[in-house]
Amino acid sequence: MELLKVENLCKVYGKGENEVRAVDGVSFSVERGQMVAIIGASGSGKSTLLHMIGAVDRPTSGKILIDGQDVFQQNNRELAIFRRRQVGLIYQFYNLIPVLTAEENITLPLLMDGRKPDPAHLERILEMLGLTARRHHLPSQLSGGQQQRVSIGRALFTAPQIILADEPTGNLDSKNSAEIMELFRKSNREMKQTILIITHDENIAEQCDRILVLKDGKIIADEAQAVPSDDRGEGDEQDAL
Amino acid sequence: MRYEQLLASRYIRAQKRQSAFTVISILVAVAIITMFFLLYGVCMNCVKNASYASEPFHLAVEGLTDEQGEALVSAEHVRYGWLDRAKDGTVTAYLLFEDDIGDREIWMQHAAEQIGAYKQFLWNRYHWNNTLMMLDGIGNEGKRSKLQIFCIFFVAAVLAAFSLRLIIDTAFEISSKERERHYGVLQSIGATPEQIVRIITAEAMRLCLIAVPLGLGAGIVFAYAIYEAVLKAGLADLFRGVSKAKVALPFTVDPKMLLVAAAVGTVWVFLSAYGVGMRIVKKAPMEAIITRANDVKKVRKHTLSGLLFGISGSIASRNARRQKKRFVITVLALTVSITVFALFTTLTESVERCVIGMTEYFTGDTDFFGYCLCNNSTGRQAAESAQMLADSGLFREIRLNVPQTVFVTRGKQRKMLTVGYVNREQYEAMFGADMPVSYDELVRSGSYVLDPASPLYAQADLAGVQDELQAVTKYRSFPKDQIKPGMESVVMEKYAEAEDREVTLKIAAAAKDQLPEGAQRYPVIGALETFEAVKDEWFCDFDVDWNFECISAVNANYNAADLKTAKDWFYSNMESCMLSDNIYETKWKTNRTLASLRAGVLFLNVLIALAALINLLNIVSTGIANRRSELASLESIGMTDRQLNRMAVIECLQFTGAAAVIAAVICLLILLGTEKVLRAMIDGIFLTGSESEQTVWMLRNMTNVDRVKPMLRIAAAALTALAAGCITSRVMLRRQNTESLSDRIRGTEMQPDLKKSHLLRNSLIAAAGAVFLIAAGLRIYTVAAYRHDRKEYEKAGYLNLVDSNGFKMNVYSTGAEHGKHTIVGLAGMGVNSYPIVTAELNARLGKENTLVYPDRAGYGFSDDSYKSQSLEQVVEDYRTGLKNAGFEAPYVLMGHSYGSYYALWWQMKYPDEIEAIIFLDGTWLEKNECWDSSTINEFPSESDAYAAFRRAFLRSWFGLDRLPADDAQPECRYGKALFSEEQLALWDMTDYPEWSAAFLSELKNEPEATRELRKNLHPTDTPKLYFSTMYTCEEDVREYMEFQKADYEASGLEYKMNIETAAKYEWRRDAWSYQDMYENRLSPFLEQCGNCRLVSVGGDHGIFFAQKSDEVADTILDFLAETTG
Structure with missing residues (x-):
């Protein structure tokens, strides 16, 4: 089932001589439950593409359809709500709100909706992230890995349709990276979460169902991985959700 | 709590320094707004009081007959009215309206019809007091004018507030810019633009909670400081002393004005925050996240600073201009404040010089003009x-x-x-x-x-x-x-x-x-x-007659003492030298008025400068805080502390230097312009083309505006700002230095503090506690002082407390043990010292009679009572007290002033208990009810009066009365020549607890008491004796002045009037009005009392004890012998 459809997306910065085509006519679609890796050299437009899918940036031309709905047909308010509920963005540099605790950062999208978080659900997420002991700590009191996990928690908490991760492990050591990827796989496997990950890391790319390669704003390759989903490394000992 | 509120409160606590600056900015802005509104209130009050003092009526109609006057006074809408007889025998009616009369012309026609007084209205023999009507909001026009004035004022205040917006805006802008990235992140997670704006406004409103009350308080303090400064600088002299000035121009805090100021301030802050929020959400989230606030887009390659100071200067110059908008606003604020500071005082000085010069031009150097008669x-x-x-x-x-x-x-x-x-x-x-x-x-x-x-x-x-x-x-x-x-x-x-x-x-x-x-x-x-x-x-x-012009011999700066000496001399010698023009007084008044104006403006300057300075310091400190990692990088490359400091100084110089230059240019333009205008005025108005060259040159010279002083002032102001900025930078840099270099480069973000800070709650509790302690302390002191005084009173033998109706009454008695008559002295309004001051009288009367002086509730050292002090209550209290003290009826009542009310009532209700009544200048009942026209000069209306009474009560309750007075000048003490020091000390002691609840109640009841008496007063046979102190001849006036002179000299002051001429003058002026009062007001009253003999002892109201006690005593003894044996 097609969840995401990108049609001829373009993003152009500057004018005339200084024109930069960050994304140049990209089109592809993603099924529900897929885990897609997006790779490419620096400046190839990966982040720009991801940001547009997350409705955090506006394309110069083209369409993005999520669940059949044209994302950019919505007004600002609807977009905000869209970002809140349909999409989870994870950044390379965590981007946590420094004045909120780990727990509050995680539940923030829900708070914005004005809803009270389900305590049981929160417990599960915290356990899954391994942050139970650190739930009341501020970002400044957490290590890099922990901060990234909070960021992921924030993205996962409302169980959005699609998760977009921009170099989620870029700032982490190998152990943390492995843990993070394990979380993603778990989420993808058990909750049928659709995930798009931008990465430089080949290991990570190999763990995904599909690899999109971008160069100069264009997709130059779109390979499906033949690796079956239950054959990903040992050691996923974590509890089932 | 909604998450917006949560974020808002967390941000406030996380960025303490920033929040503090924002709070201070709001505080100063609100203080300035408050000050504006308060001073408006004070000015309006002053105008009202001044108006009441000179013309305490809304409408005056002349040339009426007695009946017409009476009818007019009881017309519709008239709250109070009183009649005065003119020299030609007609009656003038003065009216005060109680509520709106709508269109005043219509009311007048209607009234004219009713009383049949067309002529007066046709011939314009009436006078509307427009000022007062406007102030009281009477009549359609009155209401309109009042609204107009308030609107004008309000608009002016809002315009001023507008410029304050610069400060508030900048404060918010700075704090929001730092968090732009966060707002971007929030939006990317899914916050709607409204929610972002709500976070910012929530923060603003929370800061308002602290800042606005503090701002109101600061505003009151500022307003009071300006008030004091203006008074002491010169305005008070125009009223002959600070304490007198404070009576004429009281400083009152009108709660309505405070509310308006708070509302304006809060709305202003809200609008500012809202504007900033809207600007922030215009950006797409990603822009906000990626774009760092300090990104530089363009730099100038060569700058002046770079030339002067090398690389430090280059960096500094570029840094300062990083955010064009912020740079411009700061420079603007600084420029405005420096310009105002430099110009205002210079301009007022020029104006003063011009005005005085003009006066001197026309009058020469003469001080006094007049005639040698x-x-x-x-x-x-x-x-x-x-x-x-x-x-x-x-x-x-x-x-x-x-x-x-x-x-x-x-x-x-x-x-x-x-x-x-x-x-x-x-x-x-x-x-x-x-x-x-x-x-x-x-x-x-x-x-x-x-x-x-x-x-x-x-x-x-x-x-x-x-x-x-x-x-x-x-x-x-x-x-x-x-x-x-x-x-x-x-x-x-x-x-x-x-x-x-x-x-x-x-x-x-x-x-x-x-x-x-x-x-x-x-x-x-x-x-x-x-x-x-x-x-x-x-x-x-x-x-x-010869004309004279003369100059004051003491030619120092115009001062009040010399003026008074000269005026007194002229007053005493008006038979020979008549003063027609007192130029000295004019110049003195001008000088004093302008001096106070200058003082007021100077204060305003200080406030404006404060606002600009806060802005500068905010920007400087934030700039350094934001560039923490940058500055650390510079250090890690090898920049020394000194070089960093130097850079900071040059950055400050960017702001202050630009401001100084612009201010200088603006100042020069304004000064030149003013000169041109003044010159044109002189040429146009004063010069007629026929003056000598010398004259023209002299006139033109007066308009020269000093150009050097303002420049010096600009330099001084700019240097001060620079110094402040440098000190702040140094402090910030030093604080940063305490952290490790690598930490700083890595740039860890803001360190929020999750401890629940109850700063607001704690400070409120502390403040409330302090206020309570001070109040309690004052009250304890007052009570202790009262008890101590009472012991002294007892030692002196005046204390004798007996039970009355629910309180202890002091009943002092003297004279013969079981005298022929029991004479009961009923004190006048507010006379707490009746037993003490009647010493002479008592000595004479007491040879054969018993004198009893019961103090009613709230008087002297009797207890206070919270019951309503109606005529009935007081008389019952007296009766009970006297009985319990062992003094049985019948009594001879000796009522002084207001005490006669109680005497009359007592006698009418219990005629068998009263042998005779003696009125010592008793208050008489007016023919028509009115708010006593003399009281009006002190208190324009009943509500004003009661407000003043309540204030006095509070002052007394907290013992503030016992603190030494404001004026260091010695005043004449009434009775100083007659009474001993011990007696005067006792007298003072009884006056301290004067403002008791019972006394207030008595004051409030006065109108009702008058009404009751008037209703019930009927002639009775009981013998009565009325002593009137109205002057009957010139000799009376002279004796009174001699008496006054004795007091003055005993107080160590000089009595400067020439008694001969002054007495003559006063008698000549007022004789006919005394005559009229005797005939038309006192006599009818005495007739109403029945069997009342009139004795005139012209002089002071307290004449019985002070001035002519022998004469009075003898008359009383004779009267008693004659009527009651």
């Missing part, structure tokens, strides 16, 4: 008066001139010519250095000088040749022994019957230039000695 019926000569002026020693350079009229015949025509006879000083003042001929020569030759402006000038041939003028004088003769007072005018009317005398005026010379405009203008000028020589022959037998 002669009195032909008593034989007093003007020369004698002039000599008195000289002998007083208070004046120097006394110039005299006597104008006389002659006629010059030209064929059949006769042209009138004024000859001025002047003394040496006047002559020298007229001609200055340019004397056509010396005064001595003039005297010796008996000749005259011709003014070029004289119409005869052209005709006379004046090539240095002596000429003669044939003229004719009108000579009037009258036997000197038949001259009676007032005859001068009669004889003047018979002018035409005077004889002609031909005279020859020898012209010695002509003046070279025309005399200046302002000087006395006489076509022909002669010496005073010449006048003395020819007057009997040429002019008339009658002596005429």
